[in-house]
Amino acid sequence: MSLPELLNLIPLFVLVFFRTAGLMLSAPLFGSARVPRRVKVMLALVIAAGLVQGVKVPPVMPDNTLLLAAGIAGELIFGLLMGLGVSPTFIAIHWGGEVMGQQMGMNLAETFDPQFGSGGSLVGDMYFMLALVFFLLIRGHHALIDGLAGSFKALPVLSVTVTASLFDIFVGLLTGAMVLAIKLAAPMLVTMLVVDLALGFIGKTMPQINVMNAGLTIRSALGMLVLIVGLMLASNITRDALFDGIGAITSIWKGETAI
Numbered sequence: 225m226s227l228p229e230l231l232n233l234i235p236l237f238v239l240v241f242f243r244t245a246g247l248m249l250s251a252p253l254f255g256s257a258r259v260p261r262r263v264k265v266m267l268a269l270v271i272a273a274g275l276v277q278g279v280k281v282p283p284v285m286p287d288n289t290l291l292l293a294a295g296i297a298g299e300l301i302f303g304l305l306m307g308l309g310v311s312p313t314f315i316a317i318h319w320g321g322e323v324m325g326q327q328m329g330m331n332l333a334e335t336f337d338p339q340f341g342s343g344g345s346l347v348g349d350m351y352f353m354l355a356l357v358f359f360l361l362i363r364g365h366h367a368l369i370d371g372l373a374g375s376f377k378a379l380p381v382l383s384v385t386v387t388a389s390l391f392d393i394f395v396g397l398l399t400g401a402m403v404l405a406i407k408l409a410a411p412m413l414v415t416m417l418v419v420d421l422a423l424g425f426i427g428k429t430m431p432q433i434n435v436m437n438a439g440l441t442i443r444s445a446l447g448m449l450v451l452i453v454g455l456m457l458a459s460n461i462t463r464d465a466l467f468d469g470i471g472a473i474t475s476i477w478k479g480e481t482a483i
Contacts, residue, residue: 246303
């Protein structure tokens, strides 16, 4: 490739890079605060360099700095939205674990979670790590990169627009994430409801018993049992939810599902 051709590819490479960088900033695993920023930038540069040859050049490229800046902003925002489209499943799994930890009384020992920028319980972090393991096992990171490559064919650079149907898709993803979180936390919620009812009856019939102290021990013991059984049951739910969620969102990126 000659030098003039390489120079003509620079604006296209910049646009491809910023869409890729947006995905790297917001997608699960890639956008984790545990991954250094330099690694994210280098990964985005390498992926963009590999994709730019297969990206169609727009009929009209920006001919001034203002138009190029507007195009860069559009590509970056679209990349961020692409990553956020996958995140609700992970957030739901983490939230389900947080609810379970709260019911067990384990949220008293919160730790700072750089992924979400706030405190997190041990149970919530455990479920989030479980989701990341399944994400890697089902090659979710490969699916994201493949979906990113397909997005340049379905939605070429400088042609991205936000429509009402796209907003409806995100609302549907958030609704599905909430249902998933309730499914994960339901066994613990039902168990603790029964425990609270039983302790309430005991407290009324035998006031001399310190229900508060006994309740903490009982909730922790039963919670650990439910947690162990729930992990075995939640594994299939988590894997299927991640597989379906990633498949649905990447099919939208590739244009296989109408927006």
